[in-house]
Amino acid sequence: MPAESDRAESAFGALLRAIVEESPLKAAGFIVTIYGDVVEPRGGVVWTGNLIETCAAVGISETLVRTAVSRLVAAGQLAGEREGRRSFYRLAAPARAEFAAAARLLFGPPEAADWHFVQLTGPAPDEAMQVLERAGHARLGPRLAVGVRSLPSFRQPAVVFKAEVLSGGQDLGAFAADHWNLALHADAYRGFLDRFGRLAGLLAGGIRLTAADSLVARLVLVHQYRLVVLRDPRLPLAALPGDWPGEQARRLFTDLYLRLSPEADLHVARSFVTADGRLPEASEATLRRLSLLRDPA
Missing domain, CATH: 1.10.10.10 (Winged helix-like DNA-binding domain superfamily/Winged helix DNA-binding domain)
Known part of the structure; x- marks a missing residue:
């Protein structure tokens, strides 16, 4: 044996x-x-x-x-x-x-959720949007993305808005299913x-x-x-x-x-x-x- x-x-x-x-x-x-x-x-x-x-x-x-x-x-x-x-x-x-x-x-420990919107500015945002998507953000439009993960580093100018759920929390699942x-x-x-x-x-x-x-x-x-x-x-x-x-x-x-x-x-x-x-x-x-x-x- x-x-x-x-x-x-x-x-x-x-x-x-x-x-x-x-x-x-x-x-x-x-x-x-x-x-x-x-x-x-x-x-x-x-x-x-x-x-x-x-x-x-x-x-x-x-x-x-x-x-x-x-x-x-x-x-x-x-x-x-x-x-x-x-x-x-x-x-x-x-x-x-x-x-x-x-x-x-x-x-x-698990990261706390940090909802934010990213509005890309300047020319040619496609490359920056792809970086955001690889970092777990969802595309809402040609220049607008939403996510909870930390922002990746990229050179494209952007305006970042902090966000929080004020109402409709029960529909977060439907929102997530629509965009991810x-x-x-x-x-x-x-x-x-x-x-x-x-x-x-x-x-x-x-x-x-x-x-x-x-x-x-x-x-x-x-x-x-x-x-x-x-x-x-x-x-x-x-x-x-x-x-x-x-x-x-x-x-x-x-x-x-x-x-x-x-x-x-x-x-x-x-x-x-x-x-x-x-x-x-x-x-x-x-x-x-x-x-x-x-x-x-």
Whole structure:
């Protein structure tokens, strides 16, 4: 009979392949997840070999990793440095604010609804409107959008009006259904629940993952949850359908992240290095993330 560790590795490997096939990973996006989950809260710099090894575990080749790193450098998100024959990359200054905002979204308490209207001014507003729509705002006209999420940064001049619901709150659901494709976001959450519910079932069935597999599982979890949440307009509960799956997805993400983290962080401490030595198993930032997940209030 195969050893328990062999059965665990086989079961997890089959599930990981299925998850990646159902929701493929792009090299640059997955590297961003590695930095956001592992590297940034521990100082922001890591050896290229760690990126290559971690990406290989999810089927991303060394060639794709090196190409993606080059593109991230060209885009101003990473900055490289050398120590002997080894290359290390750290987050460039402009990217740090983006990572902090994403971390607040994933690990912090829910944002309060902040309704506002954005009236674009000046010529050629189409590009700015597309930026707003990607940030969860709904188009009300060629130059007018509404949303509750924080405004993205764009250069198009605009007038922003703060808004609040004075009456008709019972019709917020109808308003939201008219202006957002909520079914699309609900399907994304349900896909996440299906894929990672299988992982939760595997762990509940007594399968014990290695430290390396725990890190890979956590990274794929963070990557796919982040993509769903970043696209969600994050409307208040009163504006959402009664069967909205977002909160269930949040609970699953929280449960799996906390369950995977002890072994995942152990693997980081054993394997991830900078020019000055190994990354720590924990830092003030990582401990705060875990604390916020355990007690979001």
